[in-house]
Amino acid sequence: MEHSEHEHVIEVTDLRRVYGGGFEAVRGITLSVARGEIYALLGTNGAGKTSTVELLEGLAPPDGGRVRVLGHDPYRERTAVRPRTGVMLQEGGFPAELTVGETVRMWAGCTTGARPPAEALGLVGLGARTDVRVKQLSGGERRRLDLALALLGRPEVLFLDEPTTGLDAEGRRDTWELVRALRDSGTTVLLTTHYLEEAEDLADRLAILHAGRVAATGTPAEVTAAQPARISFRLPPGYFLGDLPPLGPLGVSGHETDGDVVRLRTSELQRTATGLLAWAERSRVELHALDMRSASLEEAFLGIARKREAAA
């Protein structure tokens, strides 16, 4: 086991998972997460996020490849791993008739070195709901209860499967702040999300999953840097694409038209924009619905989905 600063807390090599019906949900995923990092698995529904996380949590053995969490196999060596990990599943898992307090006390009884239940509930802002039955909680409150249980054992590694789904904007921000605070205190966090801004804001590194494979990986900046910026506008009547100055020298890497709407892709946004606007000024052309944007994770995400579809 490495003892260096950059010790890999989670190591996954060529991971595969095949379900009973023969559906291959995870098709060879390799990734590693360093200590104290927030790592996001991003993907559309069915991309294999939950199937992957369940293997990391040790809920099932992989059908191929290798998983190591804190240097151990999380399925076969669960007694070594479980006291050091905290898990929040995609969907609840509490008896509806227990109160919030009873649920946390039960979980605390099952957890080595558990925080006092009141402290755990305080972390997620559920302190005032201690005596309420779980069935009376809102969807967002249930997510926060789930997070409280995941944090109960002061875990070194935290697995959060869609932690903010069903939360309102404020609850989402609170959760993000809490996750950042945990990271700053040394906790390693692996989370899945289909909210792009969540991954962009929160993750130190991320992997975009598509059809059970890693389609892109790196820091949010690295992943978006590989994507072109986009410019779109409408040409006034009587003008056509051919009236624009030559696109190649402007740095445009691709274009498409849809009626009078023109869309350009460029990796040199400033040069392309300057050339385009200078031309418009010279030619006294008004570009309607002008929109310019540098690449975002969303572009990267949609780009990957489109490319894969075209390939399929």
Next chain:
Amino acid sequence: MNGITGEDRRTAIGKLPAVGSGLFTSRSRRRVRALAGAEFALLGRNRSAVATALLVPLALPFSVRPAIDQADFRGVNLGTLMLTAAIGFSFLFAVYTSLVSAYVARREELVLKRLRTGEPTDVEILGGTALPAVCLGLAQALVLALGCVVLLDAGAPRAPWLTVLGLLTGLTLSATLAALTSAFTRTTESAQVTALPLVFMSMIGSGIALPTDLLPHRAAAVCEFLPLSPAVRLVRAGWTGELTAYEAFGTVLTALAWTVVAVFAVRRWFRWEPRR
């Protein structure tokens, strides 16, 4: 935040498997207690489960009493018959039926899956969930036994250790079979149907609702091998002393065989998550 460095933790955790594994360590007992405590609270809040578990074993023996009165059992004590019936009903209703529902409910609420992400082992989860029902069944059996001794003149048990063995194997097997039945039960509503085959089979064939002496000879011989027959036979024989040492040994062996088979079947078929 937690004031423990990674290094400290690694050494602390490195020792864990030795102290932390097995069912009888203090950590394990603590987890089972926590799970059983929650399950006990849930049992208390489920009125229909409480009614079935408590009232049926109390009421049924007395409802079959007229039939027993009419039948002519020379030399068989009414108290003993009622006692066997009452304890058998505890197995079937306080433990088996109520646990089928409990396992299915926890599975469908994703509680079992959630628990498996934590420290409890599979055996602790299943055992902790079963514990309240098993204790209820045991308490009920003891109260009913006392009732039959005091009110129905059942007399003192002649071989109490056989009754104890019967109670132990009966309670264990009822809980294990409940876990197995839950694997073939999709919803808590259908649990009332999937639990019926074993309930009926045991009531008639295992000497609970009526003594196996009433069955045709050949049928009685086959029925001795039903899952709960050995347990019921041991409970009754503990009171009457009707089994020779050799017969008692064979009966205990059958009970153990059923327990082993049921445990393997649970390991093979038990479902921890709802079907998708």
